[in-house]
Amino acid sequence: MKTEKTEKTDLTSVTIRPFDRNSEADYEALAALQNIETPEMPVTASEIRYRDEQQPAHLLSGRFLAQTAADTILGVSDYGQWLGMYHPRRFWGGVLVHPDCRRQGIGTRLYDALLERLAPHDPLSLRAVAREDKPDANAFLEKRGYAPDMRFWESVLQVAAFDPAPYQGAIDRFVSEDFTIRSYADLANDPDRDRRLYEMVEEVHQDVPSPEARTPVPFDEWIKRLDSPNFLPDANFVALGPDGTYLGITMLWKRQATDQLQTGLTGVRAAYRRKGIALALKLRAIEYARSMGAPSIRTDNESNNRGMLSINEALGFVKDPVWVVYVKTLSEEKEPPV
Incomplete structure (x- = not known):
């Protein structure tokens, strides 16, 4: 065709x-x-x-x-x-x-x-997305009764331009707390690795802004993602506590049409936030990208997710025009009879 x-x-x-x-x-x-x-x-x-x-x-x-x-x-x-x-x-x-x-x-x-x-x-509803700098797309949706509901940015870091020197203190503080970062591949000797990773990802996902209510992903469906040809075992990084607890994760995925890397989920369990773990994970991911010669890293963040946006802005990620998530209500959900 x-x-x-x-x-x-x-x-x-x-x-x-x-x-x-x-x-x-x-x-x-x-x-x-x-x-x-x-x-x-x-x-x-x-x-x-x-x-x-x-x-x-x-x-x-x-x-x-x-x-x-x-x-x-x-x-x-x-x-x-x-x-x-x-x-x-x-x-x-x-x-x-x-x-x-x-x-x-x-x-x-x-x-x-x-x-x-x-x-x-x-x-009940139909959702669609349009980038804010695409007036035809926005007009098409609004003419049909779609209303803006949330916004998110795609942002890009040019890896070669990144200077890690100002962040050495953040890494030192992370290490001083006896935290470690291991790749998915490094954790191969943990027989419960996949199950523990799944449980952490499901927990972290509950706090990631989303257009609809989160629902559990069955383990047997989630595990299939690790078989993707774009999954990089050496580029999915897990933060571990002194006792080996999985505390947080950042994921890099490859793209088949470009050398650019794509960030998937980055998140930390609620009890361990504001300890520099997310920043340390992002720095490790950038280090990996540099070692592999990747020209850039792309990520996306919901516009109200100031925690992750602040980290990415500080690291030098540059925002593309914002994406608008629209929703059209087609019918009302009725409460079941009592």
Whole structure:
């Protein structure tokens, strides 16, 4: 499938069809569309396919493509549910149209296909995101009754420009408390490593700002994440207390289309916060990135998460334009009869 818009493209011939998960061409076209929209966060077809294949069976999802008679893919819409914020009637959704083909009704048709597919599930709400510097995307959502609900920043650290010298005192204080930092790979001799890590991650996640209420992720689903081709055993760092308790974590993931590293969860158990543990973990991650020659590290933080934002700002992470999380209420949840 092609994604290029040409002068000969006949927009009246555009059809909306379901995405074919057995089609490599569909995955390639989807990746190309996403990379046109957000080139700073490139993705490969294989990464998208892997996420689809790992989706738990109980999570509902769907995807549609806008295609011309000449097999040119002009846009996509999709919807799904969150594993860690699961509600059977709450969904996320999105529409993306090639920049050259906007304001011609393609996005509306893709969105209508999404709503039609969702209707039998009687959805309560639908969430979407748009970057604040993308006025067309924000206007599309607001016109359809979406309201801003929360905001988050993507931020980037240029690794070569980072000077670790001012932070040596922070590391010394961390070590003086008899805390240590070990990578996931270093902890291989701990027979309970994965279970202990899972329990800490679930605990820490409860305090991470989120658009929906957090729900437990089953261990057998969580553990699959460690089999991802983008998981880096040497770049997932755990802070341990003097007695070996897992206190905090920061995770770095690789991207297949770039040497840039992506930060996943960074967090510390509530009882051990404000002791410099998160900063020490971030410094260790930057040290790893430097040793591997990674040009940059990308992270994201909810706009009210001042604790992590302050650390990242101090370290030199530079914010991209803010992302706005929108929500549209489709029906009211009724209390069960007493």
